Amino acid sequence: MQMPTGVHALVRRTHEDCVLRALQENGALSRGEIARIVGLSRTTLSDIVGNLLQRGAIVVVDTDAVRRSGSGRPAERLALDPASAQFIGVDFGHRRVHVAVADASHEIMVSGSVRYEDSASWPVRLELALALLDRLSAEAGVHYGALQGIGIGVPGPYPAPQGAAWPRASAGATVLRPAPEGVDTAFAERFDAPVIVDNNTRLAALAEAISGATSVADLVYVRLSDGVGGGLVVGGQLVTGSGGLAGELGHVTVEPAGRPCRCGKRGCLETVVSLPGILAKCWEFGLPLEDLGALAAAVSRAHPVVDRVLREAAAALGRVVGAATMALNPAKVVIGGEITRLAPVIVEQVAATLAAELFPTASAGPVVEAAHLSDEDGALGALAAVFHSSPLLAKYPDTADVKGCTDAPDSITERAAHARA
């Protein structure tokens, strides 16, 4: 193909890049959605899309008939040729690794998990993850000829802060094994692709922000589990903070004279609304529950002690989320984790406390919801991070070698790199 010259060709080239980038970041889109995202008129867009379709750079994947609620003719949805790119998302939890592989239209081609002991070393975890990827890819016939990038979620901040142990070893609950600095290297060497690593709860926040019928640009996410983690999406971007520690709502003090927390303070939100915190409070009220299963059984029996403990814990969570909401004015608050799934009273109570905390205006309050996603959230968030951060179509065929200015770090990788610099 001859290189176009002149200012018109230059402008069209830029417009093409914008369309391809919108599809890269968002997956399949209708022409109307592309026009809105890219800010081009339908006429200009029609010309550009026609040319890209003709060249095979993009394809029609389906129509929006399923998603569309109104009447009218279903609109075709366009995407990068699915085979033209692959993306890998990996989430290392305390006791399992979950992987998911997506194509250029953002469809998940394969996904799966493998378990390990929470005492498993990082070399063991990495080996298990790579073997799982190999097995799944072989079974489904997935090849990585155009791998764009790999996103990896890990527990705790990454890289783990030097010096003082953070967080301190948990008493009784899961021991955090922070990922070593080189966790990306094993993947980068194996696949020869860019790798980004971030905290997996934070990545889950990103996955929640873009899941569901409409994605939101501003979201507060809290996950209740053995500990309490969180993540913030602000203006469509994951927030890392200046030291990579953003989102740690679990360690806001809610009971100054409360129980000691693994972080070294007393009465952190985590001591109240984590699974161990809730179980301990039930014991205090004379109801000995051993684990999540016992708690679930008590919830299904509508045990009054459990109801009270959960409501009080969720009210404390609601006050912390209220302060975060006052600061950030998110469109949505999402509460995740297994406790939330088994006890809907938690989301109800958070919503009620939040409503009381906010200004008495109808328009100001966020939607409060239980998480849409489950165990796959970290891997899907890792994929989302890669969709947004992979070098702008660097490996995509037939696009000019024109990159945007690099002074506005607008991708998660760059932001994370800046935060750590």
Next chain:
Amino acid sequence: MQMPTGVHALVRRTHEDCVLRALQENGALSRGEIARIVGLSRTTLSDIVGNLLQRGAIVVVDTDAVRRSGSGRPAERLALDPASAQFIGVDFGHRRVHVAVADASHEIMVSGSVRYEDSASWPVRLELALALLDRLSAEAGVHYGALQGIGIGVPGPYPAPQGAAWPRASAGATVLRPAPEGVDTAFAERFDAPVIVDNNTRLAALAEAISGATSVADLVYVRLSDGVGGGLVVGGQLVTGSGGLAGELGHVTVEPAGRPCRCGKRGCLETVVSLPGILAKCWEFGLPLEDLGALAAAVSRAHPVVDRVLREAAAALGRVVGAATMALNPAKVVIGGEITRLAPVIVEQVAATLAAELFPTASAGPVVEAAHLSDEDGALGALAAVFHSSPLLAKYPDTADVKGCTDAPDSITERAAHARA
């Protein structure tokens, strides 16, 4: 000038745009700073800068001899030709409007204020502001032939939320007069330039983030005055929130059974650490103080009641800022407002409370500082917002009509527009 063709010219054109944009957003920079921001090698940059200097698109304004702390030869600082652009910043406070006009190198050419009653209507305020600009410009011989944009700060959220009054009329303290929806129109029509409007406390946060020796990308800002306002900078961007209400830390509940707040709740931070809140608490402890002047006198006498009231109020502020810090992990916390200037104990106590609230790691805590800027902060923040959001060199001579993709809203205007859409 002949339009360059071919891929090399295209790439150079893009590099030139990046250099010009870096200077547009940051004002004067050394070659080393440009290279770091734009991500080009010194060699490539040297060629591009040489060409831009030759064409008169940029000029050498000074050296970094004053700013530089190390030894070595001072580096030249480059900027867009100062006369090639003007920017206007306007800040409407409760009782005065402050204006500042900057050139393309970000130097302030003129600035000044004019007072009005807090009962003054918006048409009166607008007329006073425009007359002030006229007078200052005439005196200093400033012309607006290449005006890039106008930033305007207003009290309260903008546009003011519909329906329920927000915030409710203050009891005793200043009555908030929210800016009407068309506050931008008067300026846009007068100057034929793009106008952005945002809350002035939030703009002050942006000004604080980029003031001082080093700018920070993540900052929590709180201003203590008749009320308590705040603003957040996250990843270098001002946070507006989904409904334009972000930064309202003053209405986080700190004393559930505390005094009624003008927002309709009880015991908001504002009832404790605003000027009226502090004066009321002093009265409660038997020390009748009428106003800021009386408070200042009592502080200078080191009155024990005042010291106790200020410390307790600042501790409450520290807990709220602590929660925000846990969520956002900022590099810096800035406390502004006249009370902060007269009572250094406030910043001391906030820093102490914050240190106790955070994880016991040395690296995690933000710097806590009193505001650098004073009454000019809103206007400077409005200018900063315009520097970052003005259409990429749209009016700048001799640059190609190539704009970046518009799908990543990375400017304050676009973000604000999205938030309000």
